Amino acid sequence: MADKDYTYSDVSEHSTKKDLFVVIHDKVYNASSFVDEHPGGEEVLLDVGGQDATEAFEDVGHSDEAREILDGLLVGKLKRQDGDPQPKSYAPAASSSSSTEGAGLGVGLYAIILIGGVLAFGAYKYLQSQQEGQ
Numbered sequence: 238m239a240d241k242d243y244t245y246s247d248v249s250e251h252s253t254k255k256d257l258f259v260v261i262h263d264k265v266y267n268a269s270s271f272v273d274e275h276p277g278g279e280e281v282l283l284d285v286g287g288q289d290a291t292e293a294f295e296d297v298g299h300s301d302e303a304r305e306i307l308d309g310l311l312v313g314k315l316k317r318q319d320g321d322p323q324p325k326s327y328a329p330a331a332s333s334s335s336s337t338e339g340a341g342l343g344v345g346l347y348a349i350i351l352i353g354g355v356l357a358f359g360a361y362k363y364l365q366s367q368q369e370g371q
């Protein structure tokens with residue numbers, strides 16, 4: 238059952254307190270049994286019922302314990318389709334693009350450090366040869 242694929246519109250049909258699905262990191266969770274127990278209140282869960290709750294969930298900085306509870310509520314995974322709302326900052330797509338930017342900057346930084354090092358070494362050698370000549 239946990240392997241079932243849900244489309245975003247399947248998930249959006251489960252948005253009532255008794256039948257409450259949320260999507261977090263492209264996985265689908267049935268939060269119905271947990272709504273009443275949620276330390277953050279039922280209101281916030283109902284707000285994201287049937288929708289992508291990744292941002293709301295991550296913004297709170299939930300504990301590992303909260304993530305374990307989440308594992309127990311797993312019912313399947315989200316199958317994204319064209320036209321579905323795209324997840325924002327915590328989405329794999331968004332994070333992969335920002336990590337490529339990060340990698341680009343990283344390579345640039347290495348190049349600068351390397352060139353700086355070569356120049357410094359050249360200057361050192363030059364000064365040394367000047368001194369030897371004296």
Ligand code: HEM
Pocket residue numbers: 259266268271275276277278281282285290293294297298299300301302303304306307310
């Ligand atoms: C099914 C998904 C969720 C689970 C299993 C869950 C679980 C928990 C747990 C176990 C806590 C206690 C603190 C901790 O262990 O981190 C907590 C606190 C909290 N949660 Fe959630 N949560 C879920 C979704 C959400 C969402 C979508 C929001 C939206 C904003 C939210 C807002 C909060 C807030 C504000 C607290 C802090 C309450 C306090 O410390 O007074 N949670 N949640």
